[in-house]
Amino acid sequence: MNRKIRVIIARLGLDAHWRGSVVVARALRDAGLEVIYLGNQMPEAIVRAAVEEDPDAVGLSSLSGNHMVLAPMVLEGLRREGLENTPVVLGGTVPPEDEAILKKKGVAGVFGPGSSLREIVEFVSRCAEEADEVEPDVSGRTAGEAADAGRSKEQPTEEEGKVL
């Protein structure tokens, strides 16, 4: 990648927990990534920011328990905009059962309480670089086509990706 890795960080819905998202955002910035911090947002606004800013990854934070409703809406919105290649990483209080479901729906990684900042930074950087390798400009395809071509059977269908 010739430019800095660009990451959008947002807190889902009205969740009031601020600390985790801010600390992770600072760690990413200190590691040389470019961070766009949106604060609390609904999925639509997060997707709109992704369309405008073309990030290499989207980080979502939720400690309120709204992750099962809103994280899939973000995935769906990104897919609708042809941005399904943009990895989505979720941080917060996510029970293991939910984590499994969300990963199946397409969340690239889930980081719960006690996660190390170093691991998060490494994971986000790696995800962003991997996603970059299948960027469309190599073949001239659109991001959506590239993603369709690269989509394995395990990845969620539109139907599964719907809001719970």
Next chain:
Amino acid sequence: MSDHHSSKDRTGLYREEALAEIQESLARWGRDYPRERERLDKFTTLSGLTLSPLYTPASNARIDYRRDLGFPGQEPFTRGVYQTMYRGRTWTQRQLGGYGPPEETNKRYRFLLAAGAGGVNGVFDYPTLRGYDSNDPEAFADAGRGGVAVDTLEDMQTLFEGIPIDRISVSLVTCQPICNISIQSMYFAMAKARGLSLHDLAGTSQNDFLMETAVSIAPRVSPPRVAFKLSCDAIEFCARYAKRWNPVSFAGYNYREAGCNAWQEVALVMANALACIEEMLRRGLRIDDFAPRLSFFFSAHSDFFEEVCKYRAARRLWSRLIQERFRPENPRSGALRFHVQTAGVALTAQQPLNNIARAAYHAMSAALGGAQSVHVDGFDEALCTPTELASLTALRTQQILQLETRITHTIDPLAGSFFVEHLTEEMEKHIARLIDEIDGRGGVVKAVEEGWVHRIISDSAYEYQQAVESGEMPLVGVNCHRMEEEPYRPEIFAVPETLAVQEAKLRRIRAERDSGRAWQALDDIRRCAERDGNLMEVIVEAVKARVSEGEISKVLKDFYGTWNPPLF
């Protein structure tokens, strides 16, 4: 008899000669103290104060008993705000509760009261705290999460159904003034409908403008000056019409949870309280009309002694600040009363039962620091809203502390410890210095507007996480004593269905209510804002017309506009 009254005015703890001798012996002892045999390069408190290997009378040489410590119930209140403290009445066991629709939370309140809890501590869900109705497009995903959903007066009546609010004290964790102005009004309207006088109600609402603008920040909140005004409207209203109600609880706990260290927590709380006092005086109240009802809310974090000393220092400094700046006639105006919640941020998702031990130590520091009421966190705090079992265990932790340990049998038992008195002084100095800095920046409202408060909180949060990351701050189960397999997986609390329940109620109420009256009520609020009147006086009446919190907030947001705080 020795000459320990060398000066009539001074009540130093030790004779000058004794101190000199101790200094000298200490120096000798220190000369061959083997630093190289110590475990760590540096021993510090959690907030970063360097600690000596040993404290002695020499560490307390400047302390004057009468001036700095005094007696419980007397200025400067270092040893406690009441004469009898826990020998008279132990702290109130006030366990937080709130989730789902009000019908469900009402059951939890009844359960906790039946199990011996001394008061209700009601927390509201995210939409309510931000001034939204449950079914708002911004809010629907969070309805019933993190607290109970309250949209209208009817919800408030359901929430307290069968609970004797004339006999127990109730804390409303309304957090943000935009929420408080409606929710506290609904509570008062509910009490009036029961035939109670507002002057008879005992309780507290949180109503802290920093909660809206600097902690748990989000885009499109009330501008700092507006949030501050809304908070002050409630304080003024209570000073006139609900004299036993604590109209604000400066939420240091939440500042700490967001990242502050111990003295930042207290300094921000005090700067906030000082600003409120000045505003009340400007509105024509006298200091003694409202200052005794200002209440405070602190965290109990993991550094046991730092926390005990923080509470003692806070009491002493508050008394001094009030005396120096406002000269009250009633000494109670400078008596700092506080609620404590054990630090959620100190709890771990890993090996969650360990949190029972952590929270018990936290609660003990609150008790030894003289708290008026305490909430102990559930062991599942880092995972979900507490289950009934986690809530019950937390309540039992308090009961064990009160009934079995006997730490309640004498007042301020750690006083006079060379270390405790020294650290109390250090904490006071650090808090006072930061208050001076905030004063120098033009006060707390300006410091929020300029983003300075956000910056210090975020810097401290980042430093804290770096210390966990490096292992410098040991956290059992996270950066040491980890386990591959969790030995115990607690049940995860499932929030009961809320959105559909609340939506149905809102639809029914809107169909049933007298629309003309509802629109008139909202218009009254708008007109009150236009003439810069006290909004609570109007909203307490308006909620009777069955207007919702979301409708009221919309009027306020349309009139005052919104603000995007510096996010990061």
